[in-house]
Amino acid sequence: MYMPDPGFVRGTLLRRGQLARRGAALLVAGLVAVALGLSGVLVAVVNPVLIIGGLVAVYAGVDRLVWAARRRRLDLLLGLASAWLVLLVGAAILAPVLPLGEHEDVAATITDPIFLEPFTYGDHPLGTNGAGLDMLARVIYGARASLTIAVMAVTIGLVVGSAIGIIAGFYRRKVDTVIGIFTNALLAVPPLILLIVLATVLDPKVRNMAIALSLLTIPTMVRLARANTIAYSQREFVLAARALGATKGRIMVRELLPNVLPPMLSMAVVVMSALIVAEASLSFLGLGIQPPSPTWGNMILEAEANDTMTEHPFILLVPGTVLFLTVYSVNLLGERAQQRWDPRGAKL
Amino acid sequence: MSTEVASTTQAPPVLEVVDLETRFHTARGVVRAVDGVSLSLRAGETLGLVGESGSGKSVLGRTLMGLIATGGTTEVSGTVRIAGQAVHELSGRQRRKLWGPKIAMVFQDPMTSLNPVRPIGVHLTDPLRLHLGLSRRAAKERAVELLDRVGIPDPRRRLEQYPHELSGGMRQRVMIAVALSCDPEILIADEPTTALDVTVQKQILDLLGSLARERQMATVLISHDLGAVEGRTDRVVVMYAGRAVETAPTTELFAAPHHPYAEALIGSVPALDAPPHTVLRAIDGTPPDMANPPVGCRYAPRCNRAQDLCRDQMPLLLDTSPGRSVACHFPVSVALPDVPEVPDGANEKETV
Numbered sequence: 001m002y003m004p005d006p007g008f009v010r011g012t013l014l015r016r017g018q019l020a021r022r023g024a025a026l027l028v029a030g031l032v033a034v035a036l037g038l039s040g041v042l043v044a045v046v047n048p049v050l051i052i053g054g055l056v057a058v059y060a061g062v063d064r065l066v067w068a069a070r071r072r073r074l075d076l077l078l079g080l081a082s083a084w085l086v087l088l089v090g091a092a093i094l095a096p097v098l099p100l101g102e103h104e105d106v107a108a109t110i111t112d113p114i115f116l117e118p119f120t121y122g123d124h125p126l127g128t129n130g131a132g133l134d135m136l137a138r139v140i141y142g143a144r145a146s147l148t149i150a151v152m153a154v155t156i157g158l159v160v161g162s163a164i165g166i167i168a169g170f171y172r173r174k175v176d177t178v179i180g181i182f183t184n185a186l187l188a189v190p191p192l193i194l195l196i197v198l199a200t201v202l203d204p205k206v207r208n209m210a211i212a213l214s215l216l217t218i219p220t221m222v223r224l225a226r227a228n229t230i231a232y233s234q235r236e237f238v239l240a241a242r243a244l245g246a247t248k249g250r251i252m253v254r255e256l257l258p259n260v261l262p263p264m265l266s267m268a269v270v271v272m273s274a275l276i277v278a279e280a281s282l283s284f285l286g287l288g289i290q291p292p293s294p295t296w297g298n299m300i301l302e303a304e305a306n307d308t309m310t311e312h313p314f315i316l317l318v319p320g321t322v323l324f325l326t327v328y329s330v331n332l333l334g335e336r337a338q339q340r341w342d343p344r345g346a347k348l
Numbered sequence: 349m350s351t352e353v354a355s356t357t358q359a360p361p362v363l364e365v366v367d368l369e370t371r372f373h374t375a376r377g378v379v380r381a382v383d384g385v386s387l388s389l390r391a392g393e394t395l396g397l398v399g400e401s402g403s404g405k406s407v408l409g410r411t412l413m414g415l416i417a418t419g420g421t422t423e424v425s426g427t428v429r430i431a432g433q434a435v436h437e438l439s440g441r442q443r444r445k446l447w448g449p450k451i452a453m454v455f456q457d458p459m460t461s462l463n464p465v466r467p468i469g470v471h472l473t474d475p476l477r478l479h480l481g482l483s484r485r486a487a488k489e490r491a492v493e494l495l496d497r498v499g500i501p502d503p504r505r506r507l508e509q510y511p512h513e514l515s516g517g518m519r520q521r522v523m524i525a526v527a528l529s530c531d532p533e534i535l536i537a538d539e540p541t542t543a544l545d546v547t548v549q550k551q552i553l554d555l556l557g558s559l560a561r562e563r564q565m566a567t568v569l570i571s572h573d574l575g576a577v578e579g580r581t582d583r584v585v586v587m588y589a590g591r592a593v594e595t596a597p598t599t600e601l602f603a604a605p606h607h608p609y610a611e612a613l614i615g616s617v618p619a620l621d622a623p624p625h626t627v628l629r630a631i632d633g634t635p636p637d638m639a640n641p642p643v644g645c646r647y648a649p650r651c652n653r654a655q656d657l658c659r660d661q662m663p664l665l666l667d668t669s670p671g672r673s674v675a676c677h678f679p680v681s682v683a684l685p686d687v688p689e690v691p692d693g694a695n696e697k698e699t700v
């Protein structure tokens with residue numbers, strides 16, 4: 001994509017200092033505009049214009065600052081994706097000190113409007129649900145549970161899956177057969193039944209939910225790691241490493257793991273979004289965070305009740321959009337990271 | 349070359365292979381990839397190992413390193429001594445200690461023998477730190493020296509680069525540097541130039557030659573191409589279907605091959621002074637199925653000198669002159685010696 005040098009203004013090249021100052025000014029102006037738009041003090045129609053215009057100004061300002069400092073253009077998508085994740089994680093961490101509406105205490109919201117549409121610029125920017133709970137607060141508090149559980153479960157899946165998969169693929173023979181039996185058995189049990197069994201034996205704690213959900217990801221991860229390990233084990237560099245005295249452990253960790261991990265990380269991002277939804281079914285089974293306490297999964301399931309989906313689609317759209325943006329951002333970040341750091345990426 | 353050979357003849361061999369056999373038990377039957385090969389190599393000596401593809405050269409090279417050993421469906425018998433140690437009687441741990449400082453290997457395809465996701469530098473520093481216990485910094489300095497020695501420009505910058513950023517020839521130079529990192533006494537180069545451009549081939553072979561000379565390193569140069577071996581080796585072992593069919597000093601072999609297969613191979617090497625478009629003599633037929641080799645001489649089905657005896661009895665490798673031997677009932681331009689003391693020599697005596 002062609003982007004002209006932002007340092008060129010009416011045919012003259014600005015000095016770095018000037019460019020940086022203009023960038024900073026744009027950034028501040030943009031932030032003020034966005035804040036005004038969000039606070040809703042002005043006439044309703046002006047607000048969206050202020051917010052969008054403000055964001056554009058923020059982007060232009062940051063772009064100039066980056067160019068002044070590093071001589072590199074801003075990657076718009078990457079910038080937006082990172083901004084979204086920073087915003088989300090930051091809000092999730094700071095949730096208790098943010099001026100948010102009520103997110104779970106139904107008794108406190110008896111007098112509040114229910115099914116209030118989003119973007120009404122009152123106390124509830126993203127509306128309220130059927131119990132009058134504030135959707136924005138629920139999305140942010142939900143992020144705490146959902147992201148923690150999903151990240152933990154995927155990490156467990158990655159670590160355990162790559163270890164077992166690499167061992168199976170490297171040793172083959174009996175080890176592989178035994179591991180194959182276990183992973184296939186795990187795959188053969190329907191996930192719902194597996195979760196019901198776990199729900200009866202485990203306490204509903206974040207850690208236990210992460211473990212339960214990681215069981216769903218492990219077989220896939222094992223298979224992926226095993227298949228790639230088998231493929232890479234035949235490559236001559238493994239033999240070359242052996243011919244220089246590398247032990248089996250060293251070969252698995254230093255030669256095979258760095259080759260096997262990148263596709264597993266791409267997989268992990270996809271799996272993570274599925275887990276956020278699966279976490280909701282855990283709540284449904286009683287092993288999980290119980291409604292009305294918010295998780296993204298719980299929020300999505302709320303839409304299933306009666307006619308909610310048809311009459312108040314935003315109940316699904318709000319958590320759905322947030323989930324989509326998050327998964328998309330993580331995906332994009334992973335992709336860019338691979339382009340930048342995976343030495344094989346350059347060849348593709 | 350001859351003076352060097354003379355000066356090293358008294359030294360004990362650094363590599364001694366006696367009656368080595370490598371068998372793979374496969375679904376199709378037992379593949380005798382290496383079928384009774386003996387050879388020895390002294391410090392500073394270069395041995396060429398030639399034969400068509402599939403004749404068992406790589407398996408021999410890997411077996412004599414101990415990379416292929418008895419286990420699973422593989423069976424190895426015979427002895428290999430590296431620096432006096434019987435490789436196939438060592439524990440895995442003791443064997444790993446040989447790999448790098450005593451014996452090292454350069455592989456055929458530099459595209460796949462370097463790990464694509466690890467930088468060049470790590471390939472070199474790993475064995476240095478493992479075997480010589482060098483510190484990170486010392487290993488790095490040594491890696492720079494090694495890359496410089498194998499003719500890689502700007503070696504310090506290369507350490508950070510990944511294999512795909514280098515050309516094939518450069519990668520093979522890196523592989524050579526990696527193999528030489530722990531200063532091995534024996535280097536096995538398994539078709540080190542087969543995957544490279546013709547112009548680069550000569551450079552790599554010359555580099556290997558000069559490195560072997562300056563380090564007094566014993567070298568086994570494996571190739572399917574006799575041309576790569578001529579003028580660069582002291583002796584040549586010609587392999588056919590897992591067996592050594594002829595061993596000879598290189599100059600003598602090229603002057604007068606005794607085995608019909610060796611003769612045919614030499615005939616298929618394009619002569620440098622030949623006029624363009626000279627028809628090369630190709631060897632008719634294909635190598636035998638190693639899981640089901642013919643009885644008698646394995647080359648008999650393709651040999652123009654074959655007689656009934658060849659199809660019945662396997663010829664043994666017999667000395668024809670000091671340092672030369674051939675496994676053929678009716679060798680080219682030489683008479684077989686009378687050998688009454690060969691254990692089951694009854695067959696051989698009839699053939700003389």
Ligand SMILES: Nc1ncnc2c1ncn2[C@@H]1O[C@H](COP(=O)(O)OP(=O)(O)O)[C@@H](O)[C@H]1O
Pocket residue numbers: 372374379381399400401402403404405406407408638
């Ligand atoms: N692991 C193995 N299992 C079964 N057969 C093998 C194995 N490795 C090599 N072979 C067989 O051994 C023979 C010799 O192979 P190789 O040493 O690679 O030949 P070369 O290097 O001379 O081209 C071939 O017929 C090959 O199919």
Ligand SMILES: [Mg+2]
Pocket residue numbers: 405406407538539
């Ligand atoms: Mg080979």
